[in-house]
Each structure stands twice: as structure tokens, then as C-alpha cells.
Amino acid sequence: MGCSARYCLLALCMCLVAEYAIGVRVVPKRKKEALNSADDQSTSASWWQAGTASPFRDSASSSAFSSTHGLVQTHPSIGDNFGSFGSIGSTIGPSSNPFTRASGSGPLSGGVRNNPLPPLARSANGKNSLKHLDFTSSATAELRRNPALSAPDECARACRENEPPRICYYHFTLEMYTVLGAACQVCTPNATNVVWSHCQCVLADGVERGILTSNRMLPGPSIQVCENDKVVIDVENHMEGMEVTIHWHGIWQRGTQYYDGVPFVTQCPIQQGNTFRYQWQGNAGTHFWHAHTGLQKLDGLYGSIVVRQPPSKDPNSHLYDYDLTTHVMLISDWLHEDAAERYPGRLAVNTGQDPESVLINGKGQFRDPNTGFMTNTPLEVFTITPGRRYRFRMINAFASVCPAQVTFEGHNLTVIATDGEPVHPVQVNTIISFSGERYDFVIEANNIPGAYWIQVRGLGECGIKRAQQLGILRYARGPYQPSSPRPTYDVGVPQGVVMNPLDARCNAPRNDAICVSQLKNARNIDPAILQERPDVKIFLPFRFFVYRPEMLFQPNTYNRYLVAPSGDHVISLIDEISYMSPPAPLLSQYDDISPEQFCNGDNRPADCGQNCMCTHKVDIPLNAVVEIVLVDEVQIANLSHPFHLHGYAYNVIGIGRSPDQNVKKINLKHALDLDRRGLLERHLKQGDLPPAKDTIAVPNNGYVILRFRASNPGFWLFHCHFLFHIAIGMSLVLQVGTQGDIPPVPPNFPTCGDHLPQITLH
Numbered sequence: 001m002g003c004s005a006r007y008c009l010l011a012l013c014m015c016l017v018a019e020y021a022i023g024v025r026v027v028p029k030r031k032k033e034a035l036n037s038a039d040d041q042s043t044s045a046s047w048w049q050a051g052t053a054s055p056f057r058d059s060a061s062s063s064a065f066s067s068t069h070g071l072v073q074t075h076p077s078i079g080d081n082f083g084s085f086g087s088i089g090s091t092i093g094p095s096s097n098p099f100t101r102a103s104g105s106g107p108l109s110g111g112v113r114n115n116p117l118p119p120l121a122r123s124a125n126g127k128n129s130l131k132h133l134d135f136t137s138s139a140t141a142e143l144r145r146n147p148a149l150s151a152p153d154e155c156a157r158a159c160r161e162n163e164p165p166r167i168c169y170y171h172f173t174l175e176m177y178t179v180l181g182a183a184c185q186v187c188t189p190n191a192t193n194v195v196w197s198h199c200q201c202v203l204a205d206g207v208e209r210g211i212l213t214s215n216r217m218l219p220g221p222s223i224q225v226c227e228n229d230k231v232v233i234d235v236e237n238h239m240e241g242m243e244v245t246i247h248w249h250g251i252w253q254r255g256t257q258y259y260d261g262v263p264f265v266t267q268c269p270i271q272q273g274n275t276f277r278y279q280w281q282g283n284a285g286t287h288f289w290h291a292h293t294g295l296q297k298l299d300g301l302y303g304s305i306v307v308r309q310p311p312s313k314d315p316n317s318h319l320y321d322y323d324l325t326t327h328v329m330l331i332s333d334w335l336h337e338d339a340a341e342r343y344p345g346r347l348a349v350n351t352g353q354d355p356e357s358v359l360i361n362g363k364g365q366f367r368d369p370n371t372g373f374m375t376n377t378p379l380e381v382f383t384i385t386p387g388r389r390y391r392f393r394m395i396n397a398f399a400s401v402c403p404a405q406v407t408f409e410g411h412n413l414t415v416i417a418t419d420g421e422p423v424h425p426v427q428v429n430t431i432i433s434f435s436g437e438r439y440d441f442v443i444e445a446n447n448i449p450g451a452y453w454i455q456v457r458g459l460g461e462c463g464i465k466r467a468q469q470l471g472i473l474r475y476a477r478g479p480y481q482p483s484s485p486r487p488t489y490d491v492g493v494p495q496g497v498v499m500n501p502l503d504a505r506c507n508a509p510r511n512d513a514i515c516v517s518q519l520k521n522a523r524n525i526d527p528a529i530l531q532e533r534p535d536v537k538i539f540l541p542f543r544f545f546v547y548r549p550e551m552l553f554q555p556n557t558y559n560r561y562l563v564a565p566s567g568d569h570v571i572s573l574i575d576e577i578s579y580m581s582p583p584a585p586l587l588s589q590y591d592d593i594s595p596e597q598f599c600n601g602d603n604r605p606a607d608c609g610q611n612c613m614c615t616h617k618v619d620i621p622l623n624a625v626v627e628i629v630l631v632d633e634v635q636i637a638n639l640s641h642p643f644h645l646h647g648y649a650y651n652v653i654g655i656g657r658s659p660d661q662n663v664k665k666i667n668l669k670h671a672l673d674l675d676r677r678g679l680l681e682r683h684l685k686q687g688d689l690p691p692a693k694d695t696i697a698v699p700n701n702g703y704v705i706l707r708f709r710a711s712n713p714g715f716w717l718f719h720c721h722f723l724f725h726i727a728i729g730m731s732l733v734l735q736v737g738t739q740g741d742i743p744p745v746p747p748n749f750p751t752c753g754d755h756l757p758q759i760t761l762h
């Protein structure tokens with residue numbers, strides 16, 4: 001097999017090793033070791049180890065990996081979490097970091113910085129922070145120019161009370177890029193740390209493909225700041241012929257509504273060659289960023305956001321010793337081709353939108369179902385020290401319809417927060433999550449020191465291709481390899497108690513599962529939320545509309561559609577409307593949009609048929625207590641749609657299915673009837689403490705009730721978070737408040753729109 005093989009199979013890896021061997025003059029005998037390690041490929045060490053005197057084994061002194069794999073922190077206190085960054089954890093005020101700051105001209109001193117900045121990814125001890133959370137920023141001119149700004153690795157710190165906030169600056173360069181591109185041949189294992197920390201090699205699951213990246217990383221750069229910090233991100237779009245916006249999922253954007261990153265709702269898309277500066281202040285929690293335009297998210301445009309708090313402000317801080325930058329766990333589904341290959345979708349080969357693979361922090365391996373060959377790329381490794389308790393921050397960045405099941409071999413998970421909001425701790429063994437959700441959990445290193453499998457399985461439609469990924473939970477100074485056999489899709493890590501069961505039987509406590517609606521909020525709840533009657537109550541049924549091909553392919557009509565795995569040609573409807581973007585952004589150019597563009601359930605355009613397409617907008621008075629009842633009329637087994645609201649966390653008041661055994665399928669009429677009879681489940685009693693979330697799956701053939709106080713004026717997208725369902729209109733906009741309530745956009749905010757002048761050629 002040659003190096004041009006599409007898959008980085010074992011043979012190809014040998015070939016890569018051979019190239020490395022030339023470059024680094026390693027004795028050929030090592031190649032054999034590469035072969036032998038083929039079955040032993042589960043740590044990043046073993047992959048790169050092949051053919052080198054592994055710099056990662058004795059990483060304590062030299063390796064860029066040391067802060068990830070080498071256990072650096074020794075004191076079980078939050079304040080030492082960032083020991084791996086050298087001075088960062090203890091730096092308050094002007095940085096003492098000689099590598100990133102000219103002395104005396106730190107970020108808060110206001111001094112003149114006359115030394116050029118060396119690489120940002122290095123800290124005082126000269127180590128890179130780590131690989132997948134590489135804080136490298138490709139263009140740092142702004143940082144050099146403006147001494148008030150802090151670099152990413154200065155902002156990723158332990159948060160203390162009374163510490164002055166920082167302004168954290170990031171620069172995202174968006175490009176078309178390649179998995180297993182030639183960069184993978186220049187980042188040689190024996191190169192210096194500097195070279196390695198800037199390595200632009202993207203491995204993913206070892207299968208070559210074109211992708212989209214931010215700063216040539218997958219996931220893209222991690223934003224890790226403290227509450228009250230200001231975050232500035234310059235997004236520079238160099239994707240050939242593509243426009244883009246970035247949404248900061250979970251960030252409420254109070255006061256900065258125009259930086260929410262929704263195309264034609266809060267801004268014009270950023271054109272190729274343009275840079276758009278986002279600026280916001282983050283609410284605490286585990287969040288993430290992703291492209292909100294087209295299908296770019298599925299091609300690689302996503303990354304984590306962590307907004308930390310001083311321990312005194314987290315009601316669950318006593319439950320963990322460490323909250324490390326390295327223990328962010330971003331899971332994503334992965335295709336081996338451009339997402340556009342699946343939209344509108346094919347009829348014969350790779351039908352539907354289901355992913356081939358799953359990644360953990362952009363890493364994994366892939367077994368080719370046809371040949372049985374497995375790629376040899378590194379798996380993600382999380383390192384822990386015996387006796388300590390660790391906060392993990394899990395982000396479900398899936399784009400497809402598959403729920404993801406995360407299980408850690410030999411370790412319980414204590415869930416302490418979801419979607420950034422703390423809950424009373426509950427202990428489970430496995431967590432099922434949907435696209436857009438986040439779950440924070442504590443793992444105690446209380447098992448026999450060793451290496452343990454982490455399994456992430458794609459459920460639902462992903463069961464067909466059996467898409468899964470493995471990672472490793474490793475005790476420091478212990479073995480790299482788990483002693484138990486690799487979990488397979490069918491014989492996996494035992495699941496035990498399930499967080500978020502797919503069957504959504506949530507009306508009574510059970511000992512095999514905990515529903516989201518059974519979690520209890522660990523923060524105070526606005527009492528008005530729990531009043532019997534909300535100010536506004538909105539029923540939103542949603543479903544697909546299935547086109548007959550004769551209707552869809554009528555000459556001179558061009559209706560959009562998605563070819564579902566079933567072969568059905570569908571669009572999405574919420575309250576019988578399929579959302580269409582207006583020609584200009586609602587927030588910044590409202591007056592450029594014809595009133596006829598808008599619609600909602602009470603105002604349907606006269607000629608709107610079964611496939612009614614318009615800009616679905618529901619108006620909500622500022623500060624109203626709003627209740628939304630989502631009703632699943634899709635009625636396809638195995639499919640539960642996660643709804644994400646921008647600008648807010650809502651309280652999940654109830655999750656359920658029809659209590660009427662004779663009702664096989666729920667629909668709007670039945671839900672209204674249940675509501676009249678008081679049979680919809682609402683947790684409004686004192687002490688019910690409904691949890692706060694911004695993304696919740698509506699159980700298949702069921703309903704979800706959520707409430708929020710509409711105190712954040714703006715135009716907020718509310719939508720199914722499945723990527724292909726956004727493309728076919730499963731969205732609407734909530735307009736909270738009037739134009740006058742919404743902050744005006746900054747000066748010179750970009751504009752866009754139709755150009756339809758009079759025809760002047762005679």
C-alpha cells in the first residue's frame with residue numbers, strides 16, 4: 001500500500017514512520033516497533049513513539065505533551081490547577097512570564113511593550129500548554145500593539161475573587177485545510193518543543209479528507225477565561241468562496257446581542273478576506289463556539305469555551321480538587337467527506353447524514369468496515385492522580401441526529417452542571433447527550449492506578465454504522481494501556497445508571513436512570529418562573545413535511561429539501577412554518593426587510609401551502625415570563641430533537657410523553673387537550689428547582705415544557721440543533737422587546753442585502 005492511500009492505515013503509518021526515520025535519522029529497526037505497536041496504538045505516545053526515542057515518555061522535562069500527560073499539579077487546590085503553565089496560575093497583575101511579556105510591560109501595567117512577543121503557546125517554563133487546547137494564536141499583531149490585552153494562555157487561569165478582569169484576545173484564522181496533510185511530515189517527533197507546539201498537523205481519526213479549520217487545529221482554539229473577563233475574538237475568514245459567522249453557544253450576549261453570530265439575524269455573514277471582531281463577556285460555565293453558517297460546523301469549525309468562577313461562587317466546588325484546562329472533553333461526529341456531500345443528500349451511496357466516526361477532542365481511530373484495517377492515530381488521554389477529584393467539562397459538538405453515550409470504565413460520574421448551569425450533584429455511570437448539550441461531571445481517581453477506557457458511542461441512527469470512539473483515562477505514572485480489552489460498539493463498557501435516558505420515562509424516580517427534568521437547580525430560581533400562569537404561553541409543534549417527488553421537482557420551482565436516510569425528501573416545520581433567512585439581518589437592518597417576509601402561527605401568508613416558507617418570528621414583551629411547550633410531531637422512532645435557545649438559559653419545567661395509553665402519537669391537538677386537563681407534567685412546586693439549560697432534547701413522541709423570563713432583549717434564534725435540520729428550516733426567531741429595547745449595533749457595523757435597482761439597459 002502506498003502513501004497515497006486514503007486511509008492512514010497501518011501500512012501508511014509505516015510509510016510515515018519511514019519518512020520520519022529519514023528526517024530524524026532513526027535506525028530502521030524502529031520501524032518494526034511501529035508495526036508491533038499497531039495493536040498498542042492507543043496513546044498518543046505509542047503512535048509517535050514509533051521510530052523515535054520518545055520525547056513523550058520522559059516528558060517531565062522536555063515535552064510539549066508534559067503538561068497534558070505528565071502530572072504537573074501537586075496540590076489539591078483549585079489555585080494550583082494551572083501549575084502546568086508555570087507562572088500563570090499565580091500571576092495577578094503584570095505577568096512575570098519572561099517568555100510572553102517584556103518585563104514591566106504586562107497586560108495591566110499599561111507600560112509600553114517594546115519586545116516582540118514570542119510564541120504565545122509557551123509559558124514561563126517553556127512548555128506548551130497542551131495540544132488540543134493549543135492556545136496558539138496565528139496572528140498576534142493586535143496583542144503586540146495593545147498592552148491592555150491578555151493572551152489566551154494568560155487568561156486560562158485559576159479564577160480568584162477580587163482579581164481584576166482581563167481582556168482576553170484571540171485571533172481565529174479560518175481556512176480550508178487537510179487532515180493528514182503535509183504538515184504531518186514536518187512536525188517530527190524529535191523536533192524542539194517550539195516546533196511541536198506550533199505543529200499544524202491535523203490527524204483526526206487518521207482518515208485523510210479536506211476540512212475547515214480555525215488556526216489549523218481540530219477542535220479550533222479553546223477559549224478559557226474567568227467570569228468578568230472580556231473576550232475579544234478576531235475572526236479572519238480565508239475560506240475560499242465561503243462566508244461564515246461564529247456562534248458562542250451558551251453565551252447570553254446581554255448588551256452585545258449583535259455578536260451572537262447568527263447569519264441574517266444578528267449580523268451579515270463575514271465575507272472571504274474580511275475580519276469581524278466579536279466582543280463579549282461570558283456567563284460562567286462550559287460552552288462552545290461553532291460556525292452557524294451552512295454546514296461548516298460539521299467540517300471542523302468548533303472549539304470549547306470555558307468561563308470559570310472563583311470556587312466560592314460555584315455551589316459544587318467542594319466536590320472537586322481540580323478543574324483543569326486539559327479536562328475539557330469535546331466530542332464530535334465526523335464524516336470522511338465534506339458535509340456538503342450529504343446535503344441535500346444522495347440516494348445510493350452514503351445516503352442520509354449519519355457520520356462515519358466520532359472524535360474526542362479531535363482525536364481517534366477508525367476501523368474500515370470493509371477491510372477491517374484500523375488507523376493508528378493517537379487517542380485522547382486524560383491524566384489523573386490517585387485520590388484526587390477532577391471536574392470534567394464535556395461538550396457535545398455533534399452535528400448529526402445521533403445522541404452520544406459517554407462511559408468511563410471503572411469510574412462513576414457525578415454530574416454537577418449542565419449547559420453551564422450548576423445542579424445538585426447526581427451520580428451516574430453513563431451520560432447520554434444530544435447535539436449542543438454540555439455536562440460537567442466529577443471523576444474521583446479512586447480505582448486501582450492504571451489506564452481505563454473511555455467509550456463514546458453514537459446512538460440512534462449511528463447504531464447502523466456503529467460509530468464510536470475510544471479515549472483513555474490514565475493514572476499518572478501508571479501504564480499507558482488499559483489492561484481490559486478494547487470496548488466494542490456491541491460489547492462496551494457497562495452502562496449502569498444513565499443520565500438522560502432515551503426512553504424519557506421521567507414521571508417517577510427510577511434506579512436505572514435520571515432524567516434532565518429530575519435534576520435540581522443549584523442556583524436560585526426567579527419565583528415568577530414558578531408561578532402557575534406564565535405571561536406568555538406558546539405551543540410549538542414540529543415535524544417534517546415529506547415531499548412527493550412530483551411536487552418537489554415541478555419545473556421552475558426550486559424548493560429546498562433534505563434526503564433523509566429513508567430516502568424521503570423532507571423539510572422541517574415548526575408550527576407548520578419552515579424558517580427562511582431574511583435578505584438582511586433583523587438586528588442591524590430591520591427596516592430593510594419587507595414586513596411580508598415575516599410570519600408566525602397567527603400570521604400565515606395567504607398563499608402559504610403545506611410547505612410554508614417565511615421568516616418565522618414570534619414577538620415577546622420584554623420581561624414577560626414565557627412558557628414554551630415543544631411537541632414532537634415528527635413521530636419517527638429513535639429521533640429526538642434537541643432545541644437550543646440563544647440569549648438565555650431556560651428552566652426545564654417538564655419532560656414527558658402522553659399519559660394516555662390509547663394515544664399512540666402525540667400531536668398539538670392532544671397536547672393542548674392534556675394541558676386543559678392538567679395532565680402535562682410541570683414541576684412548579686416549592687423545592688422542585690427545575691434545572692436551567694439552553695439545549696434540551698424533546699423526547700421522541702413526547703413534549704418538553706420550558707420557561708424563562710424574557711429579560712434579555714434581542715432577536716434570538718430558537719432551533720433544533722441538528723445541523724441538517726437547521727438547513728431545512730427547523731428554526732424560528734424570538735423577538736424580545738421592541739427595537740428601542742435592543743442595543744444599537746456598533747458604528748460601521750457591516751451591512752448586506754439584495755441589490756435590485758431599476759433596470760437601466762435599454
Ligand SMILES: CC(=O)NCCc1ccc(O)c(O)c1
Binds near residue numbers: 544546565566570
Ligand atoms: C417520514 C419522514 O418524515 N422521514 C424523515 C426521516 C428523517 C428526516 C431527517 C433526518 O435527519 C432523519 O435522520 C430522518
